[in-house]
Amino acid sequence: MKHFFSVADVDNLPQLVDEALQLKNNPFASEYLGKRKTLGLVFLNPSLRTRLSTQKAAIHLGMDVMVINMDKEGWALETKDGVVMNGSTVEHIREAAAVMGQYCDILGLRSFPKLQDREEDYSEDLFQKFIRFCKVPVISLESATRHPLQSLTDLITIRECWSEITRPPKVVLAWAPHVKALPQAVPNSFSEWMCRAQVEGMVDFVIAHPQGYALAEEFTRGAAVTHSLEEGIADADFVYVKNWSAYEDYGKIHSVDDRWMIDQNKLTLTNDAKVMHCLPVRRDVELASEVLDGPNALVIQEAGNRVWAAQAVLKRMLEQLAVG
Amino acid sequence: MKHFFSVADVDNLPQLVDEALQLKNNPFASEYLGKRKTLGLVFLNPSLRTRLSTQKAAIHLGMDVMVINMDKEGWALETKDGVVMNGSTVEHIREAAAVMGQYCDILGLRSFPKLQDREEDYSEDLFQKFIRFCKVPVISLESATRHPLQSLTDLITIRECWSEITRPPKVVLAWAPHVKALPQAVPNSFSEWMCRAQVEGMVDFVIAHPQGYALAEEFTRGAAVTHSLEEGIADADFVYVKNWSAYEDYGKIHSVDDRWMIDQNKLTLTNDAKVMHCLPVRRDVELASEVLDGPNALVIQEAGNRVWAAQAVLKRMLEQLAVG
């Protein structure tokens, strides 16, 4: 694995998931693999779970970690070419990425979309330029349109919690209300990974969202889509709760209909479904407290599994570096 | 030791102090005890000494350290239950604490009081919830009402600097002026630890403060209290200088009477007392420069001893983890 940006970077998905679960059983099994290797984690936006879990994964592998918070450290990057830099940007991504590549063997990058210009966000221009100029393997810590470490984590968690062998679980991505306009990165990515997992026979995948919240087609091919929450979650084994802003009317909030919030009552429609969320979650806005505090919630276990997703990916990258 | 929040968490106080001084003589004696263990240091408020000394202590013990600055990283936590989270808080402490507990074997937490609602601050609600939800041992890096690592440090420093065996030293907590309203955490905690040390025969303890600055009774039981600085410091062996805002008229400043500032002249009333302060100190407001720069000041040695206090506590926690 050279880079980790989308599910397309994974050759064998079931194998990667299994390896992550093996690492969970034996975190320090490869603690010398990353010896003398440095991971740089570059944040253009804040992070809690992603930073800590990736740092922990790197520690398990014996790597040194350097964290670079460029949002707070006042380092506005220029990404466009041909710009006379006489404004507020202090450094071009060409130099910034190349320099960080000089100090690190693997780089992670987090960069949120601005939610203003869909074409710009969905071009993933910043991320692709970072990859191009840093010249070392890059692991996405969430980009404008994807959050692959989260999605791998989610698949790991589903695999871990599903023991029936006669059928794959029904997994539902359920839109939920929120007070702010959020990116589509998590739902795009979750959908992309679940569609691939469905091809592998690992899940049956359904998306439920109100009118106006359709995700970009490139992420949802193969998914069943419904505009009825009740229909979507009927007999579900896993409900993945997540808000996102509109893709079509880009970055807008069309509905905050609280009938889309999952509560204990709605869970009765499901097959005693496990409830997932990438966190942070707005209690009693996105998801009812009674669910979060009840036995169906997987959110803490899911957050814990972020370590094994990151570790499985870093391990692959280190193995790749070792063979050159 | 499961958690370290107050002196009540210490079984044998003289033993813990002695162990800290042994660690000072041999910092790396237990450098494998913390191998493969991760310490997460969570700061909801700024820190200099506490972060560095605790990080250094963890390094001595072979631990990995992850620092989490939640104040600057824009992560406003909700602590109340039953709140519909449609406002400015982005994550509930139930999730935030639980998630951090997934990534760390021991967590440290710093959280200052708001000094607006005494009942809320003195409930230590946030800290107790953090302990409850993270499910790993927690070490206080200063909470709303206590700063136990500082107080342990202070006792270590007193022990280190007192060689008379015929009597315990007279230790005086002396209120000092300041320009800002400060928490009572340091004086509460110092008083709580000195009262306990007095029971153990390690010190004789006196508190001197102006009218209106009485600390909460729970911290001062057994201490002699005077409203005369001169009376308080008479024949003192150690003077512990510290400002605090009023407990009764909560968070208010009643007096900035500069006659309460310790200077060289006032020291003549003492038994050539050593002068302590937790730092940072406002020179010539809280304490005269001539004292800070003179031979009686212990403040730098005291700050250095923060390492051994933290290390003694972390060592106990790691030993506890090892036996399960």
Added chain:
Amino acid sequence: MKHFFSVADVDNLPQLVDEALQLKNNPFASEYLGKRKTLGLVFLNPSLRTRLSTQKAAIHLGMDVMVINMDKEGWALETKDGVVMNGSTVEHIREAAAVMGQYCDILGLRSFPKLQDREEDYSEDLFQKFIRFCKVPVISLESATRHPLQSLTDLITIRECWSEITRPPKVVLAWAPHVKALPQAVPNSFSEWMCRAQVEGMVDFVIAHPQGYALAEEFTRGAAVTHSLEEGIADADFVYVKNWSAYEDYGKIHSVDDRWMIDQNKLTLTNDAKVMHCLPVRRDVELASEVLDGPNALVIQEAGNRVWAAQAVLKRMLEQLAVG
């Protein structure tokens, strides 16, 4: 080497440069030298390259690193003596430096000039007080008037890229336009190091800048100075591009004359010169994109070499600590 503040701290300059290049070939050759030693990196101003490269160098030497961002952590230091601290500064450098010296074996400090009071900036008062009070070896991560790790890096890079043995290369420091008033630290330091290197027969050194941009004489003794860019860069082997604000009319911008920007056309006047810059660089303001993206630019290699400069210096300091 006790401290690293200017070229005067280096006994044998060619030897230090050679050692740095040897470390580049074998980064982990001394990985036990720094075992159980802690490097504290204190930033009163932001840093990207300096922090990462110094941290990486310390990792190569087996040191533990603690980063202390005092700019963002709201810790305003008082540096003047005799001040009654009833204003906005929360801690005096006497205490702050001394305390950090308690926790670290070597300290690095970055502190920019305010560009308001030349005498104050050029006194290097803050830096010298930091050295005086912390009582451990100090490595400059850029001070008010110098950036020695950058200058050592630059000399390393020149040595690395120059293979002619019949003559030393012609190295030109060329002033360039910028939109902001920048310190003189980088050009001062570069000039100071090149003047010394010239004495050692390692370079021929020329400075080209517009009228009104003369650097302080203490840094430029021995350098040829011209006010014509064309004259300066004629037959140059290395052109070091850098903006600075005026020293005489202190901190002011007199000219933003874009005829001083190096572009491909100006390079034709040189001996196919390699182009250097300390970064970050404002593209098409200080330096043309066509040069930065072309084969003559050394800027990324130069940034990479920051590691070896820092490592050579830290290695000397650690060796000094070992002999006591």
